[in-house]
Amino acid sequence: MNKKFAIIMECSRIFSLPMTIMSWLVVFVFAALSSGKVSYGILCLLGICFAHLATNIFDDYFDYKSLIKQVGFDKKEYLNNSQKTKCRYLVSGLLSEGEVLGLALVYLGFAGIIGLFFFIKCGVPVLYYALFGGIIAISYSALSKIKLSEVAVALAYGPLLYGGVYFVMTKTVSDEIFILSLPTMFMTVILLYIHTVMDFDYDINEGHQTIANSFDSQLDSLIILKMLLVLAYLAPILLCIFDIADWQLMLTYLTIPLAVDLYKSMVDYSTDKDSIPEKKWYHFPMENRENLEKMKAWPFMIRMYQSRNLMGYYSILLTLGIILSDL
Numbered sequence: 001m002n003k004k005f006a007i008i009m010e011c012s013r014i015f016s017l018p019m020t021i022m023s024w025l026v027v028f029v030f031a032a033l034s035s036g037k038v039s040y041g042i043l044c045l046l047g048i049c050f051a052h053l054a055t056n057i058f059d060d061y062f063d064y065k066s067l068i069k070q071v072g073f074d075k076k077e078y079l080n081n082s083q084k085t086k087c088r089y090l091v092s093g094l095l096s097e098g099e100v101l102g103l104a105l106v107y108l109g110f111a112g113i114i115g116l117f118f119f120i121k122c123g124v125p126v127l128y129y130a131l132f133g134g135i136i137a138i139s140y141s142a143l144s145k146i147k148l149s150e151v152a153v154a155l156a157y158g159p160l161l162y163g164g165v166y167f168v169m170t171k172t173v174s175d176e177i178f179i180l181s182l183p184t185m186f187m188t189v190i191l192l193y194i195h196t197v198m199d200f201d202y203d204i205n206e207g208h209q210t211i212a213n214s215f216d217s218q219l220d221s222l223i224i225l226k227m228l229l230v231l232a233y234l235a236p237i238l239l240c241i242f243d244i245a246d247w248q249l250m251l252t253y254l255t256i257p258l259a260v261d262l263y264k265s266m267v268d269y270s271t272d273k274d275s276i277p278e279k280k281w282y283h284f285p286m287e288n289r290e291n292l293e294k295m296k297a298w299p300f301m302i303r304m305y306q307s308r309n310l311m312g313y314y315s316i317l318l319t320l321g322i323i324l325s326d327l
Helices: 001-013 014-033 037-069 073-081 098-121 125-144 149-168 176-178 182-198 199-203 219-239 247-271 290-292 298-326
Strands: none
Touching: 001 037, 001 098, 014 037, 014 149, 014 176, 014 182, 014 298, 037 098, 037 125, 098 149, 125 149, 125 176, 149 176, 149 182, 176 182, 176 219, 176 247, 182 199, 182 219, 182 247, 182 298, 199 298, 219 247, 247 298, 290 298
16 A cells, blocks of 8 residues: 555655645735635645646656657666656556546546635636646646747746635735746746756657757756746846835845756756766755665756755745745
């Protein structure tokens, strides 16, 4: 039972949930400070998490269906790939296609039930947020093949997540919320972009057209990462200009050393895929290292953890800045 549960957690990519939770935390606190209904905000987080996990599994399922149709596909060779751990449980037969699809539908079903509750309690706008979110969840795999994965994530973790949470908590639609979403939206897109940079060659081989592999090399593609990082640290200034919060948001600048560290780590990876960054005191949490090293996936996953943790620390400091601005 424990082994089966561990496999389900792996295929759900549970390690990526913090980016959803941290994005939610910012708008949840902002809405709570605006007399929003806290219990609705917490229930909304549950629904968003279910939708996130469903998206992860649909992405794997449709990628796997595309993968096995490729001429010359070899399961053994694929499993030896140190990066492509996402479909490992399908390729190795640990879970069947039916089980994976069923799990995705269960997650989506729970998200749908919570969405229905909010539709009854809060009104029609909930339907629009849920509808667009559902479309992104189901079509994400297809979008990722035509250079639109970053756009999909930006919409899902920007206006949809922030607008939806704020609406169910306050029953109000506010332009400020969409501006508020920009800082963590950029950080979340950074996490995704780092993934596509590291999958540069493999996405080309599998016919995925991404922004990263539009460049001549992985190293060249890092110019986009640099731009996204700059935008992420300019965004809090925009919130101050629009008087959404005050200078306390500059607490996010404490994470700049982590951002620089992440960028240097990606430069190293672009020249040597087996390189492992020097361990720093802020390199935590980084779970499941032993198993990832056995699968030779550690150089890949440590950078995913670096970007995830950067997003988490940044969001916590942004939230703290919002609280201090309200005092």
